[in-house]
Structures are given as C-alpha cells and as structure tokens.
Amino acid sequence: MKKPLVLSLLLLLGIALRAQIDQNAQRFANTISADDLRQHLFKLTSAEFEGRETGTEGQRRAADYIAAQMKSWGLPAVGENGGYFQSITFTNQSWRKIEMKDADKDLRHLWDYYTYPATNPKQFEAKFEDAIFLGFGIDAPEYSDYKGVNVKGKLVVVYDGEPMKGGKSNITGTSTPSEWASDWRKKVRAAKTNGAAALFIIDRKFKENVAEARKAILNSRMDMAKDEDPENNFAPNYFITTDLAKSMFGSMVGKITSARDKIESKGKPRNVEFKCAVNIIAEKNYTQLKGANVLGFIEGSDPKLKDEYVVVTAHYDHLGKRGEDMYPGADDNASGTSTVLEICQAMTEAKKAGVGPRRSVLCMLVSGEEKGLLGSQYYAQFPIFPLANTVANVNVDMVGRVDDEHKDNPDYIYVIGADRLSSELHQINETANSTYTKLTLDYKYNDEKDPNRYYYRSDHYNFAKNGIPAIFYFNGVHPDYHRTSDTPDKINFDKMVKIGNLVFHTAWELANREQRIKVDKKAN
Template sequence: MNKIRLFGLFLMMSITVIAFGQYKSDITIPDTTKAVITDPKDLSVRYASNISADELKNHLMVLASDSLEGRETGTAGTKMASEYLAEELSNMGLFAQHRPGLNRYFEPVAFTFSKWLDTDLFVNGRRFRLVWEYLAYPDENENNYLIKDNEIIYLGYGIDDPKYSDYKKAKVKDKIIMIRMGEPVNPKTGNSYITGTAQKSDWSTDIHKKLKVAKEKGVKLVLVIDEDIKASIENNRRRLLFPSPKMGDFLNTPIETANAAYISPEIASLIINENARKVEKADRKISKGKPAKVELPVDFATNMTKEVKVIKDRNVIGFIEGKKHPNEYIILSAHYDHLGKRGDEIFNGADDNASGSGMLLEIANAFQRAVMEGNRPDRSVVFLWLTGEEKGLLGSKYYVEHPVFPLENTIANINTDMVGRIDKKYEGNPDYIYVIGSDRLSSDLHKINEEMNQKYCHLTLDYTYNAADDPNQYYYRSDHYSFAKHGIPAIFFFNGVHEDYHRATDEVDKINFDKMVNIGKLIFHTAWELANRPERIKVDGEVK
C-alpha cells in the first residue's frame, strides 16, 4: 500500500484490493489536510512550473489546426506535425541524436497491410469459403490469381529431417501437396521418430518450418489438414477480417514459405475420395517411421488474389542523457496521429491526441530547463511521439520491435492520451485524472505516482478503468500496452471519453488548459522521481 494517508473508506478498499492480488479499481482522494509543496528550492517544483497553459494552447493551435488535415498516419498532415515537433525540440535545445535507426529526430516506420481481394477453394466443383470452411492468410501467401491441378500428392506430415523425410523419392516440384500437422510417433512407445523421445520436435510446433521446406522443394501449394478447423477459424477470424500489418516495408520482399491453406477433414476426405484405403495404408507405413505418399486424382482449384499496401511515416524522438545512469531510460510517450479527413470533414483531434502531444512538448521543455541549469537527471529520459495509434498502436508496436534504446534497460513508460477535457463523471471538477496500468507490473511505479500526487498536486486519481474486468479494456488500447507486453512497467494518463470523441467536433476551443497544466505537473513529478531515485523500480507484476 502507498505511504500517503487516505480517507478511511478508500484506505480499506485499497488494502482489500491489494490483499486479494487484484488491480486497483477505486479512487484515491488526496489528503488535503497536508499542503502541497510549492517551494521552488525543490527542483521538481521549480521545473514543473515551466509547464504553461499558454504554451499548451500554442502547441494545440498548430497540431489540431485544419492545415494538418486531421493528422492521419502516412499523410502530409502527420509529416507536418512531426516537423513541428522536431522544430520545437530543436528550439528548446534538445539536439537530434545520431543513433542507428534515427534520421535527425525521426524514426522512419513502415507498415505493410495485406488483404484478400478474392479467394475461394474448389474441390471437384464444390466451392468452399474462406473463414467458413478453410483458412489462408494473405500476409503468408504470394499473390496468385489461380492455382489449379488435377492431382494432389498426400505427403504424410510434410517433414524433411535427417531422421525422417516425407520427401524421400517424392517429386513435388510445381505440385500441390496435402499434409497433416504434427509428426510420426511410434504407436508402441509413444516416442517421436525424430527426437527419439516423447518430446515432440519443432516440426510439430512450427508449421512454418514445413512450409519453408515445401517452398524450397518447389511446391506450389500446401494443403494442411486441421483436425480442429472450427477452433482455428474462431481463433483467427479477427486476424482475417481485421488484419494487422507487418512492421516494415515488405511490398517487394518474397515470402519464405509456400502458399498454404488450412483445410477441414471434410475437404481432405473429398480430395481423398475413393482412395481412402491407399491413404490408410500410407498412414500405417508412416506410423512405423517409413515415409509414404499417395497420388490423388482430383479437380482442384483455388484463387489467391490479394492487395498489399505499405504506409510509411515516422515516430519522433527527443532525448536527454542521464548523468549517473545514462544507459537506463524513462520513456514518456504520446501519439500524435488522428483520424484525418472524411469527405470534407476534418477530424482535428484536439483532445485525441494533440493534447497529449502538446503536453509532452511542455514536459520535455521542463526537463531541458533542468539540464540548462546544471541539474541533468540521473537517468536518461526519452520523449517519444508515436504515429499510427489510431490504426492499431502501430507506431509503438514498431518501436518495440525496432527499439532505438534497449528495451531491457527501459525502466518505465509514461503514456499520455487524451488529457484536455472533462468527462460527465467529473463535470465541475477538473482536478482529476484516470490512471491505468500503474500497478500491473510494478508496485513501485504505482506508489511513486500516488506519492508525487499527494506531495505536489492533490488530483483525484481514478482507477475505474484499471479494473481487470472493466468492459472498456483501455489498458490494451493505447500505446503504453506495447511496452507493457514486453514487461516494461507502464502508466497511462487519460481524461475519459466525451461527446466529441472521434468526431469532427473535437476542437481546441473545448480544451481545458488549466486542467492540462495540473496533469502535466503530476506526470513531470512522477517522471522526475523515476529518473532521479537511487534504485530503478522493481518489476513485480505479471505480463498479461
């Protein structure tokens, strides 16, 4: 439990939450009988005072202006926004870094989207539909208008290993093969013919290993029999209907695996047709560790026509090197993209998330003032503006896959997303903020934020959306989660949704800049403490 004094009810609730190992989901009310510290001799107070409502408004007047056309990822709008952020960093004296993966202040990013335009599967004239009776993934298959043959080779498990090979004496170049998942096992001992033990080899756990071999052998299509195709379809339906991009530009990169479709036992039976006994005989031989194949006459065709699109953009990075622990990093983040235009309407996203982006500039300036006065933080501080959040946390996903600063030395992430408005719950009381994730991976992080709030700010800290069973699941919906997935403690500051959320009416004139100052100061105080405390915070939570 944190060290600050809470009112009795909230104290009891907090103790109960921690005792049962759950995440905090109540509200922390500061003890207002204790005055906040305002003495400028306190360095945290001195530099937090540089966060200015006027400067925040100036930033938002640019970032949420019509000229940036809603800052949709990969457009001229995000390019102009990123140039503004970089110029502001330069003006405050945060110089561009010369590090691998960086170009001035920019980390170039690319996202490759693949989707099916047309795909069906036909066996002896019968049509089967994607996501209903079979699976095939556009990002794992080459574009092919038509794959057709009058013969399919049943090739056991599709394994090519020194200890067992289904490809022995099999001519498969430019052929379609049908294989099973898994690997051959001795029915008497239960041991794999490949490992010699009950432990299965990676031929069972990594289907792509089989598909790579098929590609090397010149196979034009692999049909993988999935004995539980219904579960596989259910588990992968979202992946096919709402595909996530690959991180990087793969437009002209050949796929390393053979084209493949995962089919039901029903489709496999239709392909086998009158040759069931031959396949059974082959399976008995395979169960003895001897490869066997069956050539199956069939009228088979499938079309695999897809569209591949690459979106290019950039994350923006500012950096202050620490004086005592320069190789330990605190990352403060905010996404700067939004929804762009819909027809003639411009979605300027003043709250979402020009507010977080502008606030991060002010916090960076506060840290830089400390540096200029000879009070450089002990740990390095990274200011990270991310693109692609509205398209699925893409900028942060790219960053953690291509980190500029080592993830293992990243102490914490502080993420700011929508901090300029007041939701219905707190109408008339702007001195609040929703806190999400602070206690999920590090009890230290949670305690520090609460202590900094009690000591300097006296905001109401609302943890409603931090509950594991909260239906909104905001913990998984902003960029901090990309860091949390990698075991990096993360805290997310959020003002809640409002009637202008993701609407063209989310404009600067509705922003409460005084509220933003107060939240910005809390974030600064927490970051300053993380950067200057003697020990790095402990990770004592579980990644979920």
C-alpha cells in the first residue's frame, strides 16, 4: 500500500512544480514591454551607433551599450578579461603578387610550388645564392636536424614527413609518426626559431595536396582565425615539387639524395650546403575584421541541470554607413537585439526572485552576421560553454515589421528550423504559442525547398550544423530591407511584445523541463 502512496505523492509534487514553473513563466514574460523595447531599439538605431557595422566604432559603441545593460542587471561577466565580450577576429588574406624564379626560369604557382597566405608575411622579397639541405627540418629533443648547424640567413630545403628508421619514428619510438610528420607548421616555426631566411618543403604528393589545399591557397573570403602572426612565428615557406628540388640541387642532387637515404636508414641527421639562384617576390592583400559577441549569462538554479545551456541569440550588427548615408537597421536587427535584451532581463528578474531557470541561459548578441554569420561561427568554433552541453539555440532575426503576405494579420511569425533536428523543439514552440501567445505560426520558409534558403542565412545555422536543435523567428522581408529607410518609426512594438513572449516561453520551457530535448533527426 505504501508504494502507490509514495508514487502518488511524487506525481502530485511533480504537477505542483510544473504549475509553479508555468506560473513563473507567465509572471516574468509579462515584464517584456513595448516601452522597454522601444527604448532599446531607438537607441540602437541612433546616429551614435552609425549603423553598427562590424569592425567600426559604431559597432563597438553598440556592444558597450548592450554590455552596460547586462552589467546594470547584475549579470556575471563571463567574457574575456572579466568583461561581457567574446572578441571575434576574421582575416582576409590573398596573394596580390607571387613570383618565383629558379635561375632564369620563371616558375608557376600551383604548378611548380604553392604557398599559403595565412602563414607568410605580408611582403617578402629575396634572392638566394646559399642554401642548405637539412633533412626533414625537425628540431625535437629526440632528434634534431638543426643541432650544430648554422642556417641563419639561408634558404633551408627539407623533405615532408619524418625519417622512419626500421619503420619506427625516432621521436615517438613507435610505428606511429610524430606531429612533425602531420603538422608542417612545426617545421616552419623551427625554421624561424633557428634564423632561416625561408623554408622550402619538398612535397612528394604535390598534385594531390595542391588540389586539396587550393581553396586555402587562393582564398579571398573572411576566415576565422586566432591570428597566427606569421611575421613573428613562421619563416617564409613554400612547398615545391620534387622536379623543382632536383633542378635547384643541380650537380649536388646525388649527394643530397644519398644524404636523405642515409638519414632514413640510420636515423641520424645529415645536411648538405649547396649553391642556388632562387628569386622570390610575394605580396599579400591583407585586411582584418574585429568585432565582439556580447554575453548575458543567467546561471541555472538546479545543480543537476545548470551545466546544460540554452543559448538565445540575435545579431546586433548591420550595414553601417556608405558615405553620409546611414543604414539604421531597425528591423534588421535592432528588433531582434531589443527582444533578446528584454528576454535576458526577464530571466534575470526570475533568478533574482529565486525562481530562475533550472538550466543556464546564455543571451548572446552576436556581431558579424551581415559579413557571413561570422560571430556565431566564431562562437561555435570557440564556445564559452561546451557545445556538447548546449541543449538548443533560440534565434531572433527581424521581428518588428509586417510583410505584404500578412498585412491584414500582423499577429504572425515565420518559424524556421524547429523540426529540422528535434521533433520536441517544434512541439514546445507550438505548445507555448497555443498556451500563451496565439500567434499565427507560418512555416512557409521552413520548407527544405524554399528558394530563399533562410534556414541557412541566420545565426542559428552555426548551431544547427553542429547538431544543436535551433529555432529561428523571422517576420519576412519588406521594401526597407537593407535600405536606409529601415527606420524605427516603422516598427510594430505591440507585435514585438507578443513575439518576445513566445520566444521567452519557448526558451523558458527548454531551460526548465526535466529532460533535455532529444535530437531525433539528422542535420541537413
């Protein structure tokens, strides 16, 4: 008799807890107000922020404003240097000019040699007459080609890989090669450390490798990177064909080939100095973009669940200025930014009242979206909190206007992506809407055949492609999209309140349910 009674009591307690959570949800969702949304949005679209283009002073001022709100609410500083920011750095570098000669013969990039812009200085010009063959270019305690050899100011030529005496690496002592064989940057660093003027690596799989690396060699996109600082860390470096190596070695080719064979058979370093006539001119196009994601963190209240995370995002950057014309970006995406700020404050107030979300919630305003989803891409690569523990992403991008299709019914929202990875996420949003907000949920743009491909065009996608369920709220485009006429006077703040409520309730449920939602569909 006792066991059914205990089960009944537990069931009643569970129902009571659920009712309390739902009551709290409604209480704090009601703190999202049109007046607060209007205040944030008019500030973000003001001339002070100059259109918030990533990498500009206007964007930095906007980030400071967002961080100041979070600080005023008492949120912990979980960003860099005890602040609210995650700095993002993206670099665009490509070859403006790349020329090489062996004696009087003009060599062809990608045919006789190739080289990566990212690991080379911005400008390099040299004429080499003195060179040294230095085995495999390794400088490790267990085996060093550099020990006792002066390479300062010289062109150093090495083979790819590492010597395997009797099928074993001198460095690992096993049949498994060391990092010197798999990470060629180690050789380039070693050449720099030892004073080499440049490093040539003989690539014995040249055609295969150049085909695989072609995009990185010729890339002109913005790439995410912790700046490798090639000027200080790497010797100028070039991968060359075996035919070019033989041509450079000239009459010394037999001696050098013999030295290589002895290194591989005996496992002891050897080097050969030789004369050459190599001319190099290399110049890069180089630009760097620096922005910041702004982090509003509400730690979960449940010790069992607080190390799981719901991430709520919106991008705060826009197009900046073109001459004297400013692009205020009221709908795109001051509307989403203002909404997430209100959700962040509501979650914070719940925590202060002792009824905060059980899981932790990160309200992150990202930069670089207009440059290609760069800020969210950066977070996915360098997450503040583990992606493996991230339950879902809730993304808000353009929620302040009404498109032509819904001009007679402003109480709608396009919902994109919720069912792509998790059936539960879709149902949570549906239930939140039917219970609290009763908006028209339009799934038109969620169709996998949608020619607009909006699913792939906002920040949620960088979570979804890493297997994290994501939902994207969007009001559709309008004639002012990406124009100077996207101004705050055209925003429907009553509509924004309703959408803010739906976003809050969905995020609240994700943060409070007993089990994290399941991924039951494959990413696409």
